[in-house]
Amino acid sequence: MKSPSVKKRRGFLAVLTRGGIAAALAGIFGAAAVRTKNTNTVWQIDPAKCTQCGLCATSCVLSLSAVKCVHRYAMCGYCNLCFGFFRPDANALTSAAENQVCPTGAIKRTFVEDPYFEYTINEPLCIGCSKCVKGCTAFGNGSLYLQIRHDRCVQCNSCAIARVCPSGAISRIPSDKPYIIKGEERKS
Ligand code: SF4
Ligand code: SF4
Numbered sequence: 001m002k003s004p005s006v007k008k009r010r011g012f013l014a015v016l017t018r019g020g021i022a023a024a025l026a027g028i029f030g031a032a033a034v035r036t037k038n039t040n041t042v043w044q045i046d047p048a049k050c051t052q053c054g055l056c057a058t059s060c061v062l063s064l065s066a067v068k069c070v071h072r073y074a075m076c077g078y079c080n081l082c083f084g085f086f087r088p089d090a091n092a093l094t095s096a097a098e099n100q101v102c103p104t105g106a107i108k109r110t111f112v113e114d115p116y117f118e119y120t121i122n123e124p125l126c127i128g129c130s131k132c133v134k135g136c137t138a139f140g141n142g143s144l145y146l147q148i149r150h151d152r153c154v155q156c157n158s159c160a161i162a163r164v165c166p167s168g169a170i171s172r173i174p175s176d177k178p179y180i181i182k183g184e185e186r187k188s
């Protein structure tokens with residue numbers, strides 16, 4: 001029989017997961033609908049192909065890249081030691097800036113219940129540098145990934161990032177399926 005603590009934790013994480021996905025999808029598809037109403041296709045990153053090279057942060061025609069980090073909560077382990085959040089050489093598992101991998105402090109770490117923490121992305125601060133994605137992909141569950149946000153993308157005829165992307169991860173897809181979700185690549 002499961003302890004009340006385990007039941008409570010699982011219930012809490014389930015609510016977080018459902019809430020996180022619902023909120024994320026509402027934002028994603030709401031914004032996409034506004035941006036894509038006059039186009040048949042949109043630019044999109046295939047998370048399964050992205051190698052986290054970092055060019056998304058500097059190659060977009062916008063001064064603050066249209067590419068942002070996205071969190072797939074359903075894949076997250078809510079890890080105490082999250083390599084998407086902490087630098088490999090962190091001195092302590094605290095939110096001090098010198099311990100964080102994110103150069104802009106865009107990731108918020110919130111205690112849930114021992115030993116679980118939730119990580120949320122403050123998108124306006126995110127520059128799409130991919131450092132957190134690299135750490136999470138290499139040492140974690142891979143729940144952090146990059147995506148072109150359609151509320152920011154100006155839909156260039158030839159995407160400047162797609163031209164330099166070394167892994168061919170960026171392509172146009174039909175605008176009625178505007179977002180490829182990490183872990184759902186094969187279904188899209
Ligand atoms: S590490 Fe880079 S990609 Fe990740 S949240 Fe920070 S700015 Fe965005
Ligand atoms: S289409 Fe243009 S605005 Fe959109 S991600 Fe590519 S370079 Fe940036």
Ligand code: SF4
Pocket residue numbers: 045049050051052053054055056130146161164165166167168169170
């Ligand atoms: S340029 Fe391509 S491989 Fe590099 S971070 Fe962007 S999508 Fe990933």
